[in-house]
Amino acid sequence: MAPPPPSPSPSPASGAQYAHQFLNTALSQRGPSALPYAEDVKWLIRNHLVALADAFPSLHPKAALFTHNDGRAAHLLQADGTIPIHHAGASYNLPAVLWLPEPYPRSPPLVFLSPTRDMVIKPHHPLVDRSGLVANAPYLRSWVFPSSNLVDLVRSLSHLFGLDPPLFTRSPNPPPIPATPLPRVHPSSSSSSSSPSPYRFPASPQLAARLPPTEDPAEVYKRNAIAKLVDMAYADAATLRPAREAEVDTLFAMQATLRSRGEVVSDGVRKMGEEKEALERRLQDVMMATDLMEAWVMENTKGAAGDTEADEAIETADVLSKQMLECTAADLALEDTIYALDKAIQEGSVPFDGYLRSVRALAREQFFQRVLSTKVNKAQQQAQVARMAARAPQYAS
Template sequence: MVPPAVQSPNHQQFLSSVLSQRGPSALPYSEDAKWLIRQHLVSLTTAFPSLEPKTATFTHNDGRSVNLLQADGTVPMPYQGVTYNIPVLIWLMESYPRHPPCVYVNPTRDMVIKRPHAHVNPSGLVSVPYLHNWIYPSSNLVDLVRNLSHAFASDPPLYSQRRAPPPPSPSPSPSSHNPNPNFSNSSNLGSFSSGSSNLGAFSSGYSRPSIHPNNYPPSPYGSGSGRVQPSPSPHTEDPTEVFKRNAINKLVEMVHSDVAGLRKTKEVEIEGLFSMQPALKQREDQINKGLKEMQDEMEGLEQKLQIVLMNSDVLEGWLRDNQGKKLESLENAEDAFECVDVLSKQMLDCTASDLATEDTLYALDKAVQVGSVPFDQYLRSVRALSREQFFHRATAAKVRAAQLQAQVANMASRNQHYAV
C-alpha cells in the first residue's frame, strides 16, 4: 500500500533558502512579498505533490534574462472517468503576487498541442479567466491549478502523437529453437508482432498499468514506448522490514505534525511583526522630524556662535590696544573709549543723548511733584525734550540696522575666507 502524499520538508527548506538570499544572487521579488510567495508555493506543493518548486532562468520578449521561481510538474485532468496528468510550468514573475503568474503547457516529445484551443496558444501559453481576473491578495496558486484542471477537463489541450509502427520481425527458421513453449510454430509469433505493445502484453501473459509516481492513473502522454514492465512475482515480506517501515512512517507523521504546529506558531509571530510595521514607520517619521528640527537649531546656534566669536575678537583687540594705558593722563574719561568707525561713534552719541534726556525728564517729574517748577513750564520742557529724544532714538535705529548689515557682510566674507 502506498502511503498518502505529504508536504516534503525539502521544499520548505529550499524555498526558505532561495528567498532569504541577498546580494546579486537574490531573487527579484519585493521583500514584503517573499513570505506570501513562500506560503503560496508550500500550499501548492501540499495540495498538488506532482508540482515541485524550482528556480530557473526566464527570458523575456525583450531579451532580458532573470532568475525566477517556478512550479514544474503535472496538473491532474479528469477526463471520461480517468484522471490524466498535463505537464505544466508555472512561472512566478517579478511582480508576483500582485500580478498573476505565467503558465505554460509543457508537452513532451510524444505530445502535440491541440489547435485551435480556447485556453492554450500554439506556443503553450495558457490563458484562463482566473489569470485575467487575478486579485491580490485573495488569488493564489492552489485555486489557479484547480481552475486549470477544470478548464483542461472540458477541453484537453494535448494529444498523443502517433508513431509509425516498427517493421515486423522476421519469421524464425524451422530449425531455430522456440524460447516460449506456449508457441508451437512461427505463425503464432508473427500474428502478435505487429506492435511492440501487443508483443509486450502477450509475453508477460497479462497487461498491467504502470503506477505514476504521483499516485494518479496513467497518463496517455507518456514516453510512448508502450512497453509494460512485468509484475514481480509475489513474495512474503520480512516482518522486521514491515516493522521498520511502519516505525519510519510513524516517525515521519510525528515530525510533520510538529512541523505543522511550529509553522502555525511562526505564522502568528510573523503576522504580529507585520502588524508592528505601521507603528514603527510612524516612530521613524517622528524621529526624522525631530532630527531635522535639531539640525535647524544647530545651524542657528552656529550662526550665533560666529557672531559671539566676532565680538570676542573685537573686545580682545581693544584690550590689546588699551592694555597698560593710564587713565589719569586723560582729561576726559570718555576719551578712554575710541569708536572703531563712524557708525559706532554715531551710535554712542545717540545712546548717550537718549539716556541724558531720560534722566532730565525724570528730574523734571520730581521737581514738579515738589512744586519747584511751574506746571506750564514743565509741559513746555517735556514737549521739547520728548521731541529731541524721538530724533535720537530714530537715528539710533537707523544706525543699528546699518551695523547689522555690515556685520552680515563681514561674516559672509569671513566664512568664505575660512572655506578657502
C-alpha cells in the first residue's frame, strides 16, 4: 500500500492553514493510497480535525502507520501534540496522540499519552492504564455519533487531567516501575525527519512528583466534588444514549416506511395517468366511430319518403287475406288483454267482479273473431280449389 501524502510538521503560525491543506489532500486520495474511512463521513472527519487544530493549536493532524493488537497495520489519521492542563495554579502540556481508527467517527478515537523519558505514568490512575491508553474517560464511554467530536473530547480530558494529572516527573532515585511498552507507531516515510524524537512540538514542562503536603483540604474537596459531578453528568449521558439511539432507529424505520409508501403512491399515480391516457384514446376512437355512423345514417336516409304507417307496410293479396289478417290480429290482441287481466287479478289490482265482466265480454268477442276466422279460412280454401279447377285442362266428353 502506498503511504498517504507527506505530513510535515507545521509551524504554529500556519497550523490552521496546514490542517486545511493537509486534510483536503489526504482525504481526497483514491485507490491504493486512500485512507480507510467511509466516503460518507470523510467530510465530518475533516471538520473534526480542523476544529481541533483551531481550538488546540498544539495538536496537529498527521497520517502514520498504526499497528493493531492483532498485527494488522493501516495508515490512519492522528492528532499529534500536547493537551494543555491547569493544575495547582500552573499550566502544563501533556504529550498525547489521538488516533482515528477505521470506524471513526461512528466509534470513538484511541487516545494515548506518550510521556517523555523524564516522565512516568501515575500508577492506578482512574482514566489512564499503564500503557498510556486513555481507556476510562467518560466522554469516550458515552461517545455518540454524530454529535460527539474531538474538541469536546480534548476539553473534557484537559479538565479531568487538571484535577488528577496522569504524568509525573521521575524522581532522582525512582522506585522500580515495570515498563509497559506503548503500541507501535510507525510514522510514514514521507513524514520522517533526522530527529529521533517522534514529536514535533516544544518540550513539555515537567509535572511535580507529588502533591504539595500543604494542599488545602477545601481545594481537595472541591476538586473531588467537581470530578464526581463530571462523572455523574457523563453517566447520565451514557444512560440517555440507548433511548436516543432507539428513537433515532425508530425515526429511520419510519422514514423508510414513508419512503416505501411514497414509492407505492408514485407508482399508483403513474398507473392512473397511463390508464387516463388509454381511456382518452379510447374515447377519441368511440367519438370517431360515432361520427362515421352518423354520417352513414344521414347519407342513407336522404330521399326517403318519410314515415310509413305500420298498416301500410304489409299489403294483402285479396279481400279474404285482409279479413283473415284482421281476425287473427284481433284474436291475439284479445288473448293478450285476457292475460293482462289474469295478472292484474293475481296482484289484486282489479276487483273480482270487474274482472269477471271484462273477461266475459272479451271471451265473447274472441269467440266471434275465431268463428269469423274459421269461415274466412273455409272461403279461402274454396277459392283455392276453384282457382285450381280453372287452371286444370278441359276434356271433351
